[in-house]
Amino acid sequence: MLPLLVVAVTALQSGPAEAFALVWRPRVAELLRNTVSLVVLTGTLSAVLGVGAAWLVERTALPGAGLWRVAFVAPLAVPAFVNSFAWAALVPGFSGLGGAVLVTTLSYFPFVFLPVAALLRSTDPGLEEAARSLGLGPVRTFLRVGLAQLRPALLGGLLLVALHLLAEFGALEMLRFPTFTTAILDQYEVAFDSRSGSVLALVLMGLAVTVLTLEMLARGRTRHARVGAGSARRPTRARLGALTVPALLATGGLAVLAVGVPAWSIGTWLTRTGEAYEPVVLGPAVRSTLGLALVAALVTTVATFPAAWLLARRRSRFAVLVERVTYLASSLPGVVVALALIALAIGYARPLYQTAPVLVLAYAVLFVPRAMVTTRAAIAAVPPELGDAARALGDGPLRAFARVQLPLMLRGTMAGFALVFIAVSTELTATLLLAPTGTQTLATAFWSASSSLDYAAAAPYAAALVVLSAPLTWLLLRSGREEPAT
Amino acid sequence: MIPRRTLLLATVAGAALGLSGCGSDSLEATGDLDDGKLTIYSAQHKNLTEAWGRAFQDETGIEVQVRYGNDSSMGAQIVQEGQASPADVFLTENSPAMTTVQNAGMLAEVAPATLERVEPRFVPSTKEWTGIAARSTVLVYNPSMISEDELPASIMDLADPRYAGQWSAAAGGADFQAIVSAILQVEGAEQTEAWLKALKSDAKVYQNNIATMKAVNEGQSAMGIIYHYYWYRDQALQKASSGNTALHYFRNEDPGAFVSVSGGGVLRSSAKQDQAQRFLAFVTSPAGQEILRTEDVKEYAVGTGDASDPALPTIASLQPPDIDPFTLEQQKVIDLMTQAGLL
Amino acid sequence: MSDLRLSGISASHPRTPVLHDVDLAVPSGTTTAVLGPSGCGKTTLLRVVGGFMRPDAGEVRLGGDVVAGPGTWVPPERRGLGYVAQEGNLFPHLTVAANITYGLPRRERKDAARVGELLELVGLPGDHGSRRPDQLSGGQQQRVALARALARRPRVVLLDEPFSALDPELRVATRDAVASALAAERATVVLVTHDQAEALSFADQVAIMHEGRITQAGPPAEVYRAPSDRRSAVSLGEACFLAGRTGDGIVTCALGALPVPGTTGTREVELLIRPEQLHLGADGSGGCPARVVRTEFFGHDALVELRLETADGPVLRARTVGPATPAVGSRVAVTVEGRPHLIDR
DSSP: OHHHHHHHHHHTTTTTHHHHHHHHHHHHHHHHHHHHHHHHHHHHHHHHHHHHHHHHHHHHHHHHHHHHHHHHHGGGSSSSHHHHHHHHHHSTOHHHHHHHHHHHHHHHHHHHHHHHHHHHHSSOTTHHHHHHTTTTOOHHHHHIHHHHHHHHHHHHHHHHHHHHHHHHOOOHHHTTTOOOHHHHHHHHHHHHHHHHHHHHHHHHHHHHHHHHEEEEEHHHHHOOOSOOSHHHHHHHOOOOOGGGHHHHHHEEEEHHIIIIIIHHHHHHTTTTTTSSOOOOOOOHHHHHHHHHHHHHHHHHHHHHHHHHHHHHHHOOOOHHHHHHHHHHHSSSSSSHHHHHHHHHHHHHHHGGGTTTHHHHHHHHHHHHHHHHHHHHHHHSSSSSHHHHHHHHOOOHHHHIIIIIIIHHHHHHHHHHHHHHHHHTTTHHHHHHHOOTTTTTOOHHHHHHHHHOOOOHHHHHHHHHHHHHHHHHHHHHHHTTTSSOOO | HHHHHHHHHHHHHHHHHTTTTTTOOOOOOOSSTTTTEEEEEEEEEEEHHHHHHHHHHHHHHHEEEEOOOOHHHHHHHHHHHHGGGGOOOOOOOOOOHHHHHHHTTTOOOOOOHHHHHBBBGOTTTTTTSSSEEEEEEEEEEOOTTSSSGGGGSGGGGGGGEEEEEEEETTTTSHHHHHHHHHHHHHHHHHHHHHHHHHHHHSSSSSSSHHHHHHHHHTSSSSSEEEEEEHHHHHTTTTTTTTTEEEEEETTTGGGGOOEEEEEEEEEEEOSSSHHHHHHHHHHHSSSHHHHHHSSSSSOOOOOOTOOOTTTTOOOOGGOOSSOGGGGHHHHHHHHHHHHHTTT | OOEEEEEEEEEETTTTEEEEEEEEEETTTTTEEOOOOOOOOOHHHHHHHHHOOOEEEEEEEEEEEEEOOOOEEOOGSSSSSEOOOOOOOOOOOHHHHHHHHTOOOOOGGHHHHHHHHHHHHHOOGGGGGSSSSSSSOOHHHHHHHHHHHHOOOOOOOEEEEETTSSSSHHHHHHHHHHHHHHHTTTTTEEESSSSSSHHHHHEEEEEETTTTEEEEEEEEHHHHSSSSSHHHHHHOOEEEEEEEEEEEEEEETEEEEEOOTTOOOEEEEEEOOOOOGEEEEEETTTSSSEEEEEEEOOOOEEEEEEEEOOOOOEEEEEEEEGOOOOOOOOOOEEESSOOEEEEEE
């Protein structure tokens, strides 16, 4: 919650008149136009691609479904800014709204694909069969029943896409497509001016809240659970017949664009590292990245635990409030959180300014929800009765926790730890603003090389980032149903 | 599987952190600053700063550590840090950021002997900092897109509608803002604002000088405003980003001929006044200035009688506008750019 | 083993009272079954005894020590109880042996002989100690849970519907194994269940619970024969009720005048007649004529629904031995064996 307040206060410090002047200018309108059109276009495309691909993979007899499933989650292993580097390094002059929509769609459509595919895989086709028996054709069945069933998954995925787009910096800066986040960073870079930066951040925050609200409204109160007992059946797969080849071409094309291009581009530049202007020093960057990620993941996981416990075990109003606030904070772009922490550190904790603890704190604020999802599930999966059983066998509450509950929760908690670890190791925006001077992570080293268009120097960092993110794909594939948090 | 894999990573990371204390070649400070070393806040290029720092260490035995940053944010950072700033020396690429620190009353006077070494035109009247290197504004162009005689005579002419869509600049960077501040001094606020509006509507904005040059090289833009040394450096290497381009110098004291002064100053709050002054003395000494010529830096030397890289046109041949680079101010420029919708 | 005494226990979940003034005494070495439908508060009662929930009022004594009462609270781990829940709640990350020895002091945990003994006690092969809980069937898991509870030689063993999650045949086998293990340990046991057969066959004492109150407690045969009210009667098994009027040593009802020794005075009563008390003779063999309306055949026995051919024709249900079940539509003669139980109206 603190970041929200700090940003608001800084923004309004200058007085309402000046703040108004800073908001009400053509530049803000331009940024708003850019940001909104990007969110709408990429969102729409992601929905179409995500749902289409999920349907082909899960509900049709498309050959190689398992392979496609991996291919459509794999883009998440390539951070969007690395993806945009890959495209820009391949296609000179690749930029603007078109480029931004292309790159962000290819990077983010898996956020839609993943939950929709999981839902399609697990939902009983009974409802659809009922609709067919009531006289609806296959297309109308999909529109009236299928889509309605998919709504929660689709909305959840779109929410992630939108929030990521609002927070995206690297990919868009590289493609010369200014949005609020890139403008805020420019502002900071040029002027170190927290005022106008904060005003922009306030607008950005407003957008994030709007997106969250829209999602909540769209989700509504309707339930889409299956009514009635009886075990669910595995859905049947539609036969594609003559459409098999076009479908294969479509999925293949998407896979080439989303996975092939970045892989090929990074691979090519990797072979040309000799042409780098600046020496590539992977070692220190890897070290600081892993070190920061390790500490941040540890801090985040530990910090998440009590709240997750409260949520899973004693769902009080306070606990729910805590949950909502952390989700809101996480929907804030990294740049807003970073600006707020800079203001706080300079104002109240000068010795901490530009030190690792502040950066770690920013990571924690940003990534608590990621840890929250898995930690909460892990806690919920351990029945409280086991604790009772241990106590009946003579353990005090603490011993019972240490001997029974903690070991059982460890697995899920470690998954949360891994998610945060990966998120931190590929984080760019907050790291750019908060990293202690002299500390280069893989992301910032990549960024400084790629923003000098030193593609050859950037490629090794890009490859390292992809390698670090790769386990994410595996984790997400495995967890199947779980939505990746923002 | 996950926990095990993570634990493995954790072990690797832990081992790596344990090793990170030793073996680093860079002067760059990592983690906590060492109070025993001379601390340099450098917005200058890393290769130049490293070369100076290393040569200084070798000559004096005084150990140096460097924090890197950008002109504007680092200048503002020092002001924010105030008396508690760990910086002993501040190096910039352009003068406005140094002026910001100077106006905050945070710079100590530079030793007279140092200032005497430097050409007078690169020494501010306040004597609170000194020029350490210089760079010239140039127009890089792609001859296949625009012929030499079609090029504008003045940087101000770029605002002419006939150049619409043909030019580009790295408007977000401190380099460009220094150029705008020169335009502001020569042409006044009204002209500058009009010119910035033209930039906003007619020109392409790139991330930085290199991206601008590369865009011209690749034919995405016919002309780009950059500093000279990016071009000369690329020419000295494989010409990958400049092979298709040529340079155009503005003449006749045009604001586009602006020569920007990189500055060095000693922080008043520094406890190592003596060592800090010795560093500035070294940087401006013949040995220090020679590094500008020998290390592929391609920036101009500012020491009296010190030669610059022979690949460059002599500094005397440039015809910069008659402006006082030491009163260039960034805030007004930022306000104008904000008004024009560039920020 | 020691006895357990509850007096005046009241307890509530947030804003919903669950237990009202419950009294119960479980003598040392005996088994008491608390029988009631789900939601009647019987699990809450067990949780209060176990120390997982604080009562609002009343006192829990274990072997004379107050473990819960005004100003006294002993946490569960110091009550020395054994607790076996519906799902067994074995620790999934530990082997069977580690589960069984969980509650023992550290140095005793490695004692393989003790594990073998306990496994044997609950009727499991000794080599099961190295298995993981998910490699066991539900019944085996419950037995391990019992072994785990018994390992610490608890003062009282609490069983919370331990057999309800099991398949019928497994349920009986597990129940027998558990009963004999408990008997061997001479344990004081409280069993909570909604299954009347389980309660009646398992326990020395049955306590009937309804809406948070214990309405009756006593030996199974007595509670079965002479429930205090209609509801208790039904909760223990099939029952027919007939309106009647007492006379001197008899009760007059639709089945005629039945002898009930010891009754005096005239009052309106309800007669409880269990189906197995009704004997069906051949038509005209004496007794009340009735027609068979419906039969439910269970194999070893059958339930026969009869309509008495008297004026208002009440419907009765009789239990017959399987092969002797009369056909639907046939006429039979109904007589009552044994003493009907009278419930005041």
